[in-house]
Amino acid sequence: MCGAVFIGLNMLGLRAFLQARTKVQQAMTAAKTELASDQSWLNLATTLQPAMKWVGSHPMPEMQSDDASARLLKLEQSEAEKAGLKVIEENLLPSQDIPDGSSVGVSVKLSGPFAGVVRYLFALQTPTGWRSLDKLALRSDAQPPNVVAELELRQYFHPATASTNSSHPAIP
Numbered sequence: 001m002c003g004a005v006f007i008g009l010n011m012l013g014l015r016a017f018l019q020a021r022t023k024v025q026q027a028m029t030a031a032k033t034e035l036a037s038d039q040s041w042l043n044l045a046t047t048l049q050p051a052m053k054w055v056g057s058h059p060m061p062e063m064q065s066d067d068a069s070a071r072l073l074k075l076e077q078s079e080a081e082k083a084g085l086k087v088i089e090e091n092l093l094p095s096q097d098i099p100d101g102s103s104v105g106v107s108v109k110l111s112g113p114f115a116g117v118v119r120y121l122f123a124l125q126t127p128t129g130w131r132s133l134d135k136l137a138l139r140s141d142a143q144p145p146n147v148v149a150e151l152e153l154r155q156y157f158h159p160a161t162a163s164t165n166s167s168h169p170a171i172p
Contacts, residue, residue, distance in 0.1 A: 060130050062160045065095045069104045072131070072155040076106055076124070083120040085112035085149075093152065105134065105154045111141055117149045130156040 063071070069092055080087050093105035110117065117138070124131055134152040141148050 054127075058128050060101050060156055060158045062158045064160050065102060065104060067160075068102075068155050068157050069095070069106075072104055072106055072153065076108055076153060079120050079123045080108075080110055083112070083116040083123070085110045085116045085120055088148070093154075098156065101156055101158045103154045103156045105152055107152050108150070110149045110151075112146055114138075114145075114147050117147060120149075121151075124153060132156070 073090070073092065076090070077087060087108065088111050089107075089109040091107045093107055096103050096105075110120070121133065121136075125133055132154050134154055135150070137150045138147050140146075
C-alpha cells in the first residue's frame, strides 16, 4: 500500500513538474519573441536617425490652410506653364489633418508632351518643399506625341498660429 501511495504521489509530482516546465518554456519563447521585437525597433530607430536629422533641419513650412491651397494652386499652374502643359481641369481637395501637421491638395488633369510632364513632376516634388504626388495616371492623348496626366498633389505644412510670424516662406 505504501508503495502504491509512493508511486501515485511521484506520478502527480512528475505531472506537476512537466506542466511547470511547459509553462516556463512558453514564457521563455514569449520573452525571446518580445526581445527580438524590441531589437528590431531599436534597429529601426538607428536606421531612421538620418531621416529624423533631415526632418529636423528642414521643418515643414508654417501657413494657414487657405494660404497653402492658394500657393499650391499657383505653383501647380506656373510649373505647368513652364513645362509647356495645358491644364484641362483642376480641383482643390479638402484639407486633411496628419500627424505633426496638415495638408492640402489639388487634383489636376494636364495635357502635353511626355517630356513636359516629367519636367513638371520633377519641379513639384522637391523634398524641402514638403509636397508629394499621391496619385498619377498617364494615358495617350488623341494627338500621339502628347499624353494626358491626371494627378493629385499634396502640400504638407504646420498650421500657423496667431502668434506665428507669417513671413516664413512656404514654398522655397
